[in-house]
Amino acid sequence: MKRNLIVAAAVLVAIALASFFAETFAAKLIVMLVMAAAAVVALLLQKRQNKKALESQAAYFNLKTNLIKTSLDPHFLFNAINSVSYSIHKDDTNTASENLGTLSKLMRTSLENIGNFGHELSTEVSFIKNYLALEKFRFKEQFDFTFKMMPYVNDMAKVPSFSIFCLIENALKKGVLSRQEPGHIALTIDEDKNNNTLVVTVADDGLFRNPKTDADQPHNVKVLNELIARLNAINDQKIAISYSAKDRVDGEPRGCVAEMRIPLDFSYLLKPSVD
Numbered sequence: 178m179k180r181n182l183i184v185a186a187a188v189l190v191a192i193a194l195a196s197f198f199a200e201t202f203a204a205k206l207i208v209m210l211v212m213a214a215a216a217v218v219a220l221l222l223q224k225r226q227n228k229k230a231l232e233s234q235a236a237y238f239n240l241k242t243n244l245i246k247t248s249l250d251p252h253f254l255f256n257a258i259n260s261v262s263y264s265i266h267k268d269d270t271n272t273a274s275e276n277l278g279t280l281s282k283l284m285r286t287s288l289e290n291i292g293n294f295g296h297e298l299s300t301e302v303s304f305i306k307n308y309l310a311l312e313k314f315r316f317k318e319q320f321d322f323t324f325k326m327m328p329y330v331n332d333m334a335k336v337p338s339f340s341i342f343c344l345i346e347n348a349l350k351k352g353v354l355s356r357q358e359p360g361h362i363a364l365t366i367d368e369d370k371n372n373n374t375l376v377v378t379v380a381d382d383g384l385f386r387n388p389k390t391d392a393d394q395p396h397n398v399k400v401l402n403e404l405i406a407r408l409n410a411i412n413d414q415k416i417a418i419s420y421s422a423k424d425r426v427d428g429e430p431r432g433c434v435a436e437m438r439i440p441l442d443f444s445y446l447l448k449p450s451v452d
Contacts, residue, residue, distance in 0.1 A: 243400045244294075248287040248304070248339045254280075257311045276314060283307040290338055294408065295445025298366070298375070299332040301341050305364070308342065312349065319360070320353045326366040334375055336439055337408060337416065343401040344379040344435045351395060352383025352433055368441075375439040380423055385430040387420045407447055414440035 257280050264273035286304045290296050302324070309322050326332070345364065353360030365378040388398040401418075409415045416439050423432025 243396075244338055244404070247343060247397045247400050248290070249284065253308075253311075254284075256315060260311065260314055272314075276311060279307050279310050283311070293338050293445070294404065294447045295335045295443075296338050297332065298330070298334045298336050301336050301339070302326070302332070302366075304339070305342050305345050309345070309349075309362075316354065320349060320362060321359070322362045322364070324364045327368065330366055330368050330375070334441055335443065335445060336375065336377075337401075337404055337445070340401055340404065340437065340439075341377055341379070343397040344377070344437065346397055347388060347395055348379050348381040348383065348433065348435070351386055352381040355384045369438070372438075373441050375441060377437040377439065378434060380432065380434045382423060382432040384433075385422050386433055388435075389418075389420060408443070408445060411447065412440070412444055414443060416440065416443070 257276070261273050261276050261280070264270070264276060283304060286300060286307075290300070306324070313320070313322070341364070345362065348362050353362060360381060360383045363378075363380045365380075367376045367378070368374070369376050388394055394402075405416050405418065416437065418435065418437045421434050421436075422430030423434050425431060
């Protein structure tokens with residue numbers, strides 16, 4: 178916007194000088210009309226740039242809001258509170274206290290990370306474990322979960338906020354719980370030292386799906402895609418997510434493996450546009 182204003186100002190000054198030295202009335206009139214047109218163009222350019230800046234700022238704050246909704250989904254909170262209420266009703270105060278403590282940790286993590294587009298891997302993993310503990314109490318034997326992080330992985334490394342959680346939630350709700358049989362979710366975190374990249378794999382044996390091409394994308398996947406796109410736009414290295422079938426049964430794909438590769442040298446300093 179500033180560049181456009183400077184160019185427009187320079188044009189107006191040049192035209193004004195030309196008008197001053199013009200000899201005939203007709204020449205001065207033409208120059209004045211050109212000046213008026215240039216001023217209108219400058220104003221339109223400024224308005225257009227202002228609109229783009231406002232749209233960019235709106236998208237920025239909308240992404241923040243969606244991240245909060247993703248980590249504190251109202252439907253999930255309602256069910257978690259119901260689980261605590263159920264335990265109290267059954268006089269199982271130990272379970273109620275444990276679930277309430279888990280829920281409070283989950284909510285604290287979410288609230289502490291408001292406005293952060295990246296946080297430590299340990300924070301992400303802790304959030305996922307608390308989430309799955311509450312869902313496990315609710316769904317009992319309908320799923321189980323395993324977690325493996327290689328010992329050389331630095332748990333202080335930064336990852337996109339709630340990005341792995343989105344993959345886990347999608348594996349649970351759209352994969353495992355969509356089947357009649359009990360299912361399994363496996364989270365593996367490794368490091369590709371040759372490319373200085375964190376490699377996160379979420380595998381499940383539920384229904385096959387490809388969130389990149391499915392017409393009906395879950396809300397959390399849309400938020401994740403937007404977050405990754407905006408972060409990639411400010412970095413030379415890129416975060417990449419791929420999806421594939423875990424295996425095949427009678428020739429049909431079954432289960433899903435989501436792999437996210439996160440550069441360790443990566444910036445998470447998204448800012449609203451002010452240009």
